Amino acid sequence: MSSNDGAKENLFSNSAYENIDPKITTEPNSASIIAAMADSTGYKISSAAAVVDGFWNYIENRKEHWRKDTNCLSIPGFGSFIIKPSEVKHFKSDKIGKIKILGQEFIYRNKNGQWSKAPNPSVRILFRLTPKINLSEPNKYLQNSLSSSASHWTDQWNDKGVKYLSLKRKISVYIHNHSAIPLKEIDTLLACFIAITLKSITTNKKTSFARRGNFHLNKQVTFQAFKNFKERLLS
Numbered sequence: 001m002s003s004n005d006g007a008k009e010n011l012f013s014n015s016a017y018e019n020i021d022p023k024i025t026t027e028p029n030s031a032s033i034i035a036a037m038a039d040s041t042g043y044k045i046s047s048a049a050a051v052v053d054g055f056w057n058y059i060e061n062r063k064e065h066w067r068k069d070t071n072c073l074s075i076p077g078f079g080s081f082i083i084k085p086s087e088v089k090h091f092k093s094d095k096i097g098k099i100k101i102l103g104q105e106f107i108y109r110n111k112n113g114q115w116s117k118a119p120n121p122s123v124r125i126l127f128r129l130t131p132k133i134n135l136s137e138p139n140k141y142l143q144n145s146l147s148s149s150a151s152h153w154t155d156q157w158n159d160k161g162v163k164y165l166s167l168k169r170k171i172s173v174y175i176h177n178h179s180a181i182p183l184k185e186i187d188t189l190l191a192c193f194i195a196i197t198l199k200s201i202t203t204n205k206k207t208s209f210a211r212r213g214n215f216h217l218n219k220q221v222t223f224q225a226f227k228n229f230k231e232r233l234l235s
Helices: 014-018 030-041 045-060 089-094 138-145 148-155 167-177 183-203 227-234
Strands: 072-075 079-085 096-102 105-109 115-117 123-129 206-209 213-217 221-225
Touching: 030 045, 030 183, 030 206, 045 167, 045 183, 045 227, 072 167, 123 221, 123 227, 148 183, 167 183, 183 206, 183 213, 221 227
Parallel strands: none
Antiparallel strands: 072 079, 079 123, 096 105, 105 115, 206 213, 213 221
8 A cells, every 4th residue: 555645646556556456257246345355455454444344334323324305315427316106106196395204114205295195115225327427438537536634634634514414524524433453554444445346346246245235237227225225225
């Protein structure tokens, strides 16, 4: 791993970046991505695993971290998770105002201004890749994101003003507060995790995360949530 000197110094050497996913084969998963994170940064497997789990735990905490008006969590430089009704045609003609989630069901205002449950109460979890990520040039975007200067803010962090941080920094602080891992190490591993995951998604047809779900790449990137992940998210 390189030093932290320089405003735009690469966090990893060129050779490390070129082999950023050496253990990922035809169907990468949580274990292979965690191993690649450890290989690329020099940090422990246990620290890399804690960051991956912490990232998903942050996403699962919908009540505290998601926007309540849009049922969405947008992670800059990665993508957005969105909760939608499984059946939308009824909403197009009847919906007035905001759609809300009541437990694991959608409710909405009908034409009379009354709250009604959706005819089909089931929900789905969508994923939309951040628009600025060019799927045809994943390396260019990822190399720009792996700059050692990105973690300099951790040197001045004093545990105050979390609400003013960017979302990615909030996730780093969240993981730090739930572990004994130094904040700079977490922030470095989180940047590496996002980079490796994006590269995996854009170069493989399927990337699987245990107990969470699968990312698929066809014409666009989609996320297929596992049943237990969906239940935890909506609980």
